[in-house]
Amino acid sequence: MNGFPADTSGLDAWAGQHVAGYQSPSKAIKYPTGQSNPTYRIETPGGAYVLRCKPPGKLLKSAHMVEREFRVLRALERAGYPAPRALALCEDEGVAGSVFYLMAHVEGRIFWDPGLADSNPAERAGIYNAMNAGLAQLHDIDIAKAGLSDYGKPGNYFARQTQRWTEQYRASETRKIPDMDALIDWLAANMPPDDGRVSLVHGDFRIDNMIFAPDSPRLLAVLDWELSTLGHPFADLAYQAMQWRLPNTGDFRGLAGLDRAALAIPSDEEYVALYCRRRGLDGVPHWSFLIAFSFFRIAAIVQGVYKRALDGNASNPQRGLKMGEGVPLMAQLAMEEAARA
Numbered sequence: 001m002n003g004f005p006a007d008t009s010g011l012d013a014w015a016g017q018h019v020a021g022y023q024s025p026s027k028a029i030k031y032p033t034g035q036s037n038p039t040y041r042i043e044t045p046g047g048a049y050v051l052r053c054k055p056p057g058k059l060l061k062s063a064h065m066v067e068r069e070f071r072v073l074r075a076l077e078r079a080g081y082p083a084p085r086a087l088a089l090c091e092d093e094g095v096a097g098s099v100f101y102l103m104a105h106v107e108g109r110i111f112w113d114p115g116l117a118d119s120n121p122a123e124r125a126g127i128y129n130a131m132n133a134g135l136a137q138l139h140d141i142d143i144a145k146a147g148l149s150d151y152g153k154p155g156n157y158f159a160r161q162t163q164r165w166t167e168q169y170r171a172s173e174t175r176k177i178p179d180m181d182a183l184i185d186w187l188a189a190n191m192p193p194d195d196g197r198v199s200l201v202h203g204d205f206r207i208d209n210m211i212f213a214p215d216s217p218r219l220l221a222v223l224d225w226e227l228s229t230l231g232h233p234f235a236d237l238a239y240q241a242m243q244w245r246l247p248n249t250g251d252f253r254g255l256a257g258l259d260r261a262a263l264a265i266p267s268d269e270e271y272v273a274l275y276c277r278r279r280g281l282d283g284v285p286h287w288s289f290l291i292a293f294s295f296f297r298i299a300a301i302v303q304g305v306y307k308r309a310l311d312g313n314a315s316n317p318q319r320g321l322k323m324g325e326g327v328p329l330m331a332q333l334a335m336e337e338a339a340r341a
Contacts, residue, residue: 006028008024008025008026008027008028008042008096009024009025010095010096011026011028011042011051011095011096012024012025012026013095014090014092014095014096015049015088015102018087018088018090019049019087019088019102021046022044022046022049023044023045023046024044024045025044025045026042026043026044027042027043027044028040028041028042028043028051029041029042029043032316037052037053037054037055037066037069037226038052038053038055039051039052040052040053041105042102047105048105049087049102049103049104049105050084050102050103050104050105051100051101051102051103052066052069052100052101052103053066053096053098053099053100054066054098054099054100055098055308055313055314065226066089066099066100066101066226067089067091067099067101068151068225068226068228069086069101069225069226069228070086070089070101071151072148072151072200072225072228073085073086073103073225074086075146075147075148075151076141076146076225078145078146078147079141079142079145079146081137081138081141081222082134082219082220082221082222083221083222083223083225084103084104084105084106084221084223085103085104086101086102086103087101087102087103087104088101088102089101106211106220106221107214108211108212108213108214108220108221109211109212109213109214110208110210110211110212111127111207111208111210111212112208112253113248113253114206114207114208114243114248114253114254114255114265115248115255115258115263115265116263116265121263121264122264123217124263124264124265125264125265125266126216126217127207127212127217128265128266128271129217129274130212130217130218130219131207131210131219131240132271132274132275132278133219133278134210134219134222135205135236135237135240135275136275136278136279138199138200138201138202138205138222138236139199139200139201139233139236139279140199140279141199141200143198143199143200143230146200148200148230151200151228151229151230152198152229152230152231153230155194156191156193156194157194157198157230157231157232157235158187158191158192158232158235158289158293159191159194161231161235161293161297162184162187162188162191162293162296165296165297165300165301166184166300168300168301168304169184169299169300169303169304171304172300172303172304172306172307172308173303173307174303174306174307174310174324177327177328177331179328179331179332179334179335180296180299180327180328180331182331182335183292183295183296183299183331183334183335183338184296186292186335186338187289187292187293187296190289190338190341191289192285192286192289197232197233197234198230198231198232199230199231199232199233200228200229200230201228201229201230201231201232201233201235201236202222202225202227202228202236203225203226203227203228203229203231203235203236203239204224204226204227204239205222205236205239205240206239206240206243206253207243207253208253209222209223209224210222210223211223227301233279234284234290235290235293235294237272237275237284237290238284238287238290238291238293238294239294239297239298240271241268241271241272241291241294242291242294242295242298243255244256244260244267244268244271245268245291245333245337246333251319251322251323251326252326272284288337288338288340288341289338289341291334291337292334292335292337292338292341295330295331295333295334295337296330296331296334298330299327299330299331299334302323302324302326302327302330303324303327305320305323305324306320306321306323306324306327307324308320309321309323309324
């Protein structure tokens with residue numbers, strides 16, 4: 001097992017004291033997906049839980065903060081937002097070798113292909129509508145009432161994020177990618193002015209980070225809040241719209257090349273317009289910058305996964321190595337978008 005011991009007796013003893021109704025003995029089964037914080041299904045005589053922990057090895061600064069995930073999940077529950085219920089956080093590494101938290105298991109469907117090949121047109125339309133509504137609802141959360149006023153730093157979100165992910169990228173750089181170097185320079189030179197918009201942002205808002213009801217397109221839970229912070233809501237919107245530009249082949253999970261009209265999947269323009277209607281907005285300025293920034297950020301994240309895979313610390317090393325091959329393409333797509341600005 002990677003990041004969590006096969007012997008769960010320590011977990012059981014701790015959880016028996018901190019989680020109401022917890023029964024032992026338990027069995028931990030690692031989910032094969034996910035490249036950041038290892039995630040496990042914890043099966044017990046009383047039902048299933050989900051555990052998230054930090055990965056082993058040397059970690060980049062401010063990365064893999066499961067403590068922040070736990071905090072935001074608690075806040076989302078108070079705000080009535082669809083997310084798993086956080087149950088207990090363990091910061092004592094002596095319990096199981098890593099900081100971890102337990103959350104409730106949500107039974108439902110996860111769609112790994114945004115093209116939803118196994119769905120019908122009505123369901124596809126419903127799922128994309130539910131995602132759109134979930135994104136708008138997230139950005140409308142009252143940060144102060146949710147207790148998250150100090151959950152992020154003030155100031156220009158895009159400038160801070162560009163600096164942060166440039167540093168992270170350089171720290172995990174394994175080869176020179178000319179388009180990434182050009183993209184970093186372009187983002188710095190084309191940074192939009194800060195318009196003062198601030199909301200809770202997810203940071204990785206995409207279809208495979210969501211659980212839908214077993215028999216309807218209803219959104220039950222948004223998962224993986226590791227990258228959440230206080231930031232600009234348009235960053236989440238552009239990040240999801242980036243999926244329309246990614247290929248639907250190999251390890252990429254995009255919508256490019258699909259007949260979206262025939263599938264009843266909205267175009268990115270339609271999706272953005274629907275979001276704007278839900279939030280009472282006239283439009284989204286600096287769109288090319290937002291898309292290029294989204295590609296840059298995910299490329300930097302994937303480069304980090306690739307470096308951890310090379311070092312033997314990735315949650316799924318084989319998949320991490322394969323994902324790393326896509327960094328040049330993401331940088332290329334970003335520069336193509338930048339050329340449209």
